Amino acid sequence: MSNIVPVDYETLRLIWWLLLGILLIGFAIMDGFDLGIGALLPFVAKTDEERRIVINVVGPVWEGNQVWLILGGGAIFAAFPLLYAVSFSGLYLAMMVILIALILRPVGFKYRSKIGDTGWRSKWDMVLCFCGTVPALILGVAVGNVLLGLPFELDGTLRTFYRGNFFQLLTPFALVAGLVSLSMLIMHGAALLTWKTSGPIADRARTYGRWAALAAIVLFALAGVWVAYGIGGHVLTSAIDPNGPSNPLGKTAMVETGAWLANYKTYPWMMIAPIAGFVGLVLALIGFTIRKPAMTFITSGLGIFGIIATAGVSLFPFLLPSSINPNAGLTIWDASSSHLTLWIMLLSTCFFLPIVLLYTAFIYRVMRGKVTGDSMAKNPNAY
Amino acid sequence: MIDIDIVTLSRLQFAATAMYHFLFVPLTLGLSFLMAIMESVYVMTGREIWRRMTLFWGTCFGINFAMGVATGVVMEFQFGMNWSYYSHYVGDIFGAPLALEGLMAFFLEASFIGLFFFGWDRMSKVGHLVVTWLVAFGANFSALWILVANGWMQHPVGAVFNPDTMRMEVTDFMAVIFNPVAQAKFVHTVSAGYVTGAMFVMAVSAWYLLRGRHQEFAKRSMAVAASFGLAAALSVVVLGDESGYVTTENQKMKIAGMEAMWHTEPAPAAINVIAFPNMEKQENSFAISVPYLLGIIGTRSLTKELPGIVNLVDTAHDKIRDGIEAYVALQKVRANPADAEARAVFDAKWPNLGYGLLVKQFRTDIENATPEDITKAANSTIPNVPVLFWSFRVMVGLGFYFIAFFGAAFWIASRHKLGEKRWTLWLALFSLPLPWLAIESGWLLAEYGRQPWAIEGVLPTFYAASGLTLWDLAISLALFLAIYTVLAIIEVVLMVKTIKKGPLDHNPFESAPAGAGVLPVTAAAAPKL
Numbered sequence: 001m002s003n004i005v006p007v008d009y010e011t012l013r014l015i016w017w018l019l020l021g022i023l024l025i026g027f028a029i030m031d032g033f034d035l036g037i038g039a040l041l042p043f044v045a046k047t048d049e050e051r052r053i054v055i056n057v058v059g060p061v062w063e064g065n066q067v068w069l070i071l072g073g074g075a076i077f078a079a080f081p082l083l084y085a086v087s088f089s090g091l092y093l094a095m096m097v098i099l100i101a102l103i104l105r106p107v108g109f110k111y112r113s114k115i116g117d118t119g120w121r122s123k124w125d126m127v128l129c130f131c132g133t134v135p136a137l138i139l140g141v142a143v144g145n146v147l148l149g150l151p152f153e154l155d156g157t158l159r160t161f162y163r164g165n166f167f168q169l170l171t172p173f174a175l176v177a178g179l180v181s182l183s184m185l186i187m188h189g190a191a192l193l194t195w196k197t198s199g200p201i202a203d204r205a206r207t208y209g210r211w212a213a214l215a216a217i218v219l220f221a222l223a224g225v226w227v228a229y230g231i232g233g234h235v236l237t238s239a240i241d242p243n244g245p246s247n248p249l250g251k252t253a254m255v256e257t258g259a260w261l262a263n264y265k266t267y268p269w270m271m272i273a274p275i276a277g278f279v280g281l282v283l284a285l286i287g288f289t290i291r292k293p294a295m296t297f298i299t300s301g302l303g304i305f306g307i308i309a310t311a312g313v314s315l316f317p318f319l320l321p322s323s324i325n326p327n328a329g330l331t332i333w334d335a336s337s338s339h340l341t342l343w344i345m346l347l348s349t350c351f352f353l354p355i356v357l358l359y360t361a362f363i364y365r366v367m368r369g370k371v372t373g374d375s376m377a378k379n380p381n382a383y
Numbered sequence: 384m385i386d387i388d389i390v391t392l393s394r395l396q397f398a399a400t401a402m403y404h405f406l407f408v409p410l411t412l413g414l415s416f417l418m419a420i421m422e423s424v425y426v427m428t429g430r431e432i433w434r435r436m437t438l439f440w441g442t443c444f445g446i447n448f449a450m451g452v453a454t455g456v457v458m459e460f461q462f463g464m465n466w467s468y469y470s471h472y473v474g475d476i477f478g479a480p481l482a483l484e485g486l487m488a489f490f491l492e493a494s495f496i497g498l499f500f501f502g503w504d505r506m507s508k509v510g511h512l513v514v515t516w517l518v519a520f521g522a523n524f525s526a527l528w529i530l531v532a533n534g535w536m537q538h539p540v541g542a543v544f545n546p547d548t549m550r551m552e553v554t555d556f557m558a559v560i561f562n563p564v565a566q567a568k569f570v571h572t573v574s575a576g577y578v579t580g581a582m583f584v585m586a587v588s589a590w591y592l593l594r595g596r597h598q599e600f601a602k603r604s605m606a607v608a609a610s611f612g613l614a615a616a617l618s619v620v621v622l623g624d625e626s627g628y629v630t631t632e633n634q635k636m637k638i639a640g641m642e643a644m645w646h647t648e649p650a651p652a653a654i655n656v657i658a659f660p661n662m663e664k665q666e667n668s669f670a671i672s673v674p675y676l677l678g679i680i681g682t683r684s685l686t687k688e689l690p691g692i693v694n695l696v697d698t699a700h701d702k703i704r705d706g707i708e709a710y711v712a713l714q715k716v717r718a719n720p721a722d723a724e725a726r727a728v729f730d731a732k733w734p735n736l737g738y739g740l741l742v743k744q745f746r747t748d749i750e751n752a753t754p755e756d757i758t759k760a761a762n763s764t765i766p767n768v769p770v771l772f773w774s775f776r777v778m779v780g781l782g783f784y785f786i787a788f789f790g791a792a793f794w795i796a797s798r799h800k801l802g803e804k805r806w807t808l809w810l811a812l813f814s815l816p817l818p819w820l821a822i823e824s825g826w827l828l829a830e831y832g833r834q835p836w837a838i839e840g841v842l843p844t845f846y847a848a849s850g851l852t853l854w855d856l857a858i859s860l861a862l863f864l865a866i867y868t869v870l871a872i873i874e875v876v877l878m879v880k881t882i883k884k885g886p887l888d889h890n891p892f893e894s895a896p897a898g899a900g901v902l903p904v905t906a907a908a909a910p911k912l
Contacts, residue, residue, distance in 0.1 A: 059497070059501060060497035060498065060500065060502075061494075061497050063448075063452060063493035063494070063496050064490065064493045064494030064495075064496075064497060066456070066493065067485055067489050067490045067493045067494070070459055070485045070489060071482065071485035071486055071490070073459050073460060073463075073481075074459060074478065074481040074482035074483075074484065074485045074486075075485075076478075077462065077463065077470065077474055077477075077478035077481055078479045078482040079478070079482075081470055081471055081474025081475060081478055081550070082474075084462075084463045084470050084474060084478070085467035085468070085470035085471040085474065087463070088460060088462075088463025088464045088467065088470070089463060089464055089465070089467035089849035089850075092464055092849070092851055092859070093855060093858060095463075095464050096464075096858070096859050099457055100862060100866060102453065102456045103454065103456070103457065103866060103870070104453070104866070106449045106450075106452045106453045107449050107453055107870060109449070110445060110446065111873060111877055114446075114877050114880065115880070156549075156717065157549050158548075158550070159467075159468050159471075159850070160467055160468075160471070160850070161850055162850070245545065245547035245548045246548045247547060247548050247549070337475045337552075338548075338552040338553060340552075340553055340554070340556070341475050341476070341478075341479055341556075344479065344553075344556050345479055345482060345483075348482075348483055349486065352483075352486045352487050352490075353486065356486065356494075359491075359494060360494055363494055363498055366498060366502055366505050366506060367497075367498070367501060367502075367505070378504055378892070379500075379501060379503065379504060380438065380887065381438075381441070381442070381445075381500035382501070
């Protein structure tokens, strides 16, 4: 059936690698500010009305934002099934922690305002803070561990065996990666708050945002130096057929310190990614300082794009290296779906993703303007 | 060897989280359309009470929807977490509908639900109505894609096994989407959701009428719910029958199991109305049956036979032997991809590879399987007959009850006599849990009845699980149990509180008091924040 597909397998795999990046960046930008705002909630908002304002900033959009994560999960499943199988089962308890946050968060947004009791509301505030902080941190720790390689093996039937546990994920490098993620999402959430609120909330958000942007710059640079000198990257040591069947056991690979930077020598244009990361973060820092909220939000989005793209292009063509058997590492050439599935999913994505972006833009337009006590009082459905 | 305790706990966790998730989904499916209908009446007539109805049922919808979203994320992640071999083995086919669900359906529903709640004073009347309908369509499209995925688990069409990648790969995507099982299941399942939504509105409205509160609101809500519910109840039974008919074509064991039919009977077969199936003796200890009826319903003919359980186990022996041959050929192909002879054997026998894998429960080297192993494996294809038999009867019995209930409600509503007989209101109130009972029975039948297969005939459930540790599962099960229990209590408390408070009795968008809809924090307590 793959003879009906007009695009060759190699190109489709490359396109899906890019699309996966776009979806994950879409998640980090769209759902990222929800997480960041959750983490900031107890700190930027002191009174109940202030907290309600902060929650109502994301109130109309969090449901849609969360779909970016669901779609990201679905797209990994559909386009790179082995990546989905190995990473989700290997990182089992880490995924559980993220799931708990993702279960409690929608409920927290929705249920907090239903009862006026102070104890009730302050408990949900703590829950929302936890549900913003923890996934932001753990997702970064997970990316850090991907750069380090996960301890998994595959047998001949491509069944996965994971030889590690949750606590082994918490290595110093991975924690730095986690803090990069946390600080960038806090920066992003703070950027949105300076845009959508006014008065003391916006002032506090500006202060936290500046510190978060600064921290993100320092930590991102530190992680970069660490990748260059401290950890081993993976290198393919055998030919790999980009049009071949998806079976990771057909190649060999080895570990070499600093190898994750090799792509930047081979393809210098890839330097765009880390440059975008630093430029975005610095401009966001400036934006907070000179009080240009729209610019701050957009450049902080650029920073997030740059940071995630840096991780992606450094790993290329790897998706998930294996620390205990480098030959079993998953690459975009040997862990993808079939030619036909990639093609059908590409057609559907090209058709539906622009529609999603259009109506998302429309919704943000309808909901434009600052959230204030008055604007909340006008809506009986406000949180 | 695969650790059966891990498999059992993984199954328990998946079943519990899936059934819990499906407490919320049907109400979302049903209420979204009821809200859209009510708001349409508001836009067409301009009468304020219809907007208040939309707002109130919308508030209930919101409380329920948050739980649906929260528990739905778990479902999307669990395939990879607990069923990683499954994810690898069928991800090429199964992942696509899940991704499409996000892209086409869930995005639509979840994006516009925010505007539904926050857009009332920012959009035109018609604009907001469109938003509400989009939410309803999004919710229902979601169900379509999930049931395309589930339908493929019941009836895996349009895919072949590829020895190079050691997995199933799609050959015909249209066959996967237009899978007759998926289509029948889709309409059956969303109709069940509409029945649930309608029953919820009936029961809550009945409670208001019993209390003498919000009479106009309640009667109008009931009139809408009665007609919607009647159409849905008819649809759920008719499409349920279709779903069953399609099942006789491809899941013969499930049909034989749910009818407790141990031996093939001359066509048309009798139906067991009541039976006490005995799994060990492979017979019914007691049965009351009606001649001919099952054959006529199940095959829609007087001459086609329906195979019995014992006869299907006999057939399974042959399939297992074929499957072992396919497995042996597969090993040869993997050792030497140029082995044309082994490839030819594999191409001929691969559809039964899954039956061969059933032997892996009993020994790893299935190429050396003894006749006893094969018999054990064949017997493992029998699902739990008593559970299937009775869950089917609970579901069908309730289905007919819903037709009668909504038929009567529709009759009473069309004569404008709603609420005149108090016992009818009590009946509506006490019928509230029944749709959930019917729906969970239906899922039990569909999924427990699919065992021992994760993918019918292709991938045994035990073979599909991740290699987790007991600790992993103990921790995750304990966390789910704790969180889901607490959230269930909170959800019910909030729902009851919302219902007790009742619909607004003023137009919230004209003279809105501060914080309408949200209870203000008591002044004395506020500074402590």
